[in-house]
Amino acid sequence: MASLTIDNVKKRYGQTEILKGINISIEAGEFLILVGPSGCGKSTLMNSIAGLEDVSEGRILIGDNDVTYASPKDRDIAMVFQSYALYPNMTVAENISFGLEMRKVPKEERDAEVQRVADMLQIGHLLKRKPAQLSGGQRQRVAMGRALARRPKMYLFDEPLSNLDAKLRVEMRTEIKKLHQKLGTTIVYVTHDQIEAMTLADRIAVMKDGEVQQLGTPQEIYDNPTNLFVAGFMGSPAMNFVPAKVVEQNGTYALELQASKPTVVPFPKPDSLKAYAGKEILLGLRPEMITEPQPHKEGAEFVVTADIDVEVTEPMGADTMVLTRISEAEVNCRCNPAYPVKANETVAMMFDTSKAVAFDKDSGQRIDN
């Protein structure tokens, strides 16, 4: 176990800068997730941590050791790859013990370690098989076993679940989380799946265009996104962005929306809107904050009930998603399925803005921070 410090790391290929000064530092035992769309540099960053790619500038520290120029094998890192990268000519047991063999661990210790890992991952019955004879989920386990066998200081997971089918992916996700809780090891995990990021991480680094947009706990990222990109990336369905006009009302500032009729909603930090008085901003409101009227919230400070014009309803069992249009923007609302909503009708909805956030329309940056 070791902490990880990435200090102003840059990576250039010729003129193009892939990583534009990355700063991340995590404690020993933390589960860090790098998340972002394809081409954001997350895999490059991962490879740089592993030592498979050189960095152009900056430092990488594992624990207190500067490993910026160390070769991969000297970093004491194990990696699980998206394609599993199992050695096709070796049995499962040989795959798991290969790293130990390379480090000249005696045969008996290797066998004991293979047994320990196999028991932990319940792959004991597969040890004599070749990778080609395994299913996707089994290969995934073996790949993890290979990483576990060396007991490295840190684990890197490069989109390990994206080749599995949906059901297996959820199972393995839970299993990885359990494993982390049991072993308490430092893990860096790359994914483009924001649900994986939310469920697994101690901390998430949201990346875009070679820059870290935000580094924080999953809840921080969910509740307090620093900009439109982060807000839109995390959460499913995504946060609603509603153009709203800042209006002065009773000596404070509020936001005017165009629902079925013009509606004014309060904002938790009205003073931050002062500079935008009379102008339009983007109001960020999660779907679960627009619901059917709930009696117990009636009259609360940041709750307003207004009519909306329903466009489409999508029953999902636990909730019904209601699609409407507010101030020309498409908006998702999350309703109780018992609430009678039909397409092309006008119904009352409760807007809870206590957790609403505001973004500058042009720069996309948070206003109310």
Add this chain to the structure above:
Amino acid sequence: MSNVAKRQTSTLDKALRIALYIALLAMAAVYLAPFLVMLLTSLKDVEEIRSGTLLSLPGSLNFDAWSKAWSGACTGSQCEGMAPYFFNSFQIVIPAVAISTLLGALNGYVISHWKFKGSDVFFAALLVGCFIPFQVILLPMARTLGWLGIANTTTGLVMVHVIYGVAFTTLFFRNFYQSIPAELVKAARLDGAGFFTIFYRIILPVSTPIIVVTVIWQFTQIWNDFLFGVAFSGFDTQPVTVALNNLVNTSFGGKEYNVDMAAAIIAALPTLVVYILAGKYFVRGLTAGAVKG
């Protein structure tokens, strides 16, 4: 109704199948005819050849021509048959195939998994090597061999074949290794394996199909080579192809077609054997990279 329809299609199927076999047999006959003529001629004696037609069967099985071709026929002023040259060829082919295959595997491994600055240019340059005609390099190569002091030796011929073959073997291995995921090499590096360990433990064990292809290709190319053999071999290091030419062109009195034919079959036999033994791997290996990524 459906039964009848089924029976009709099956008769049609059968007819088509028979037609297919006839067509295939006809093609096979066209390809095998020259070999058959060679074989028949080699079993006749000179008198029979003169009186009979090309395809007439020999009166009796007569292997005299074979034993003469193997150990008694004259190639120029020597009259030791094909045997010594047959072994000369093996002495050239075996090291040349082994070295060029190994070098090709290493080159392919580097070009596809240890890319360096300019590795693509290097590969392109190697590709050009595949298009250089034999004749072009004759003179410069002769100078080089003389300068290295290995002109007219087996070593020299082996070197020429290795140099000329590396372009092809590299191309084969590079294309095959391109289909091996880079993550495999990365995983091995993280596991602590070095350049040669990865090559020996991870890459080579999965290379059997392409090794078979390369060995067959190189074996056939080098065994059948005449030009390099005639240009760079010494008096006693001539390969079998050159000896065959000498044998056919050396005549005292009447032409012994039966001996010529036997000698030609002897010269072609090793490549034939290689194809029969490893032919199915050849096709498999050629398509392996294409089908599975």
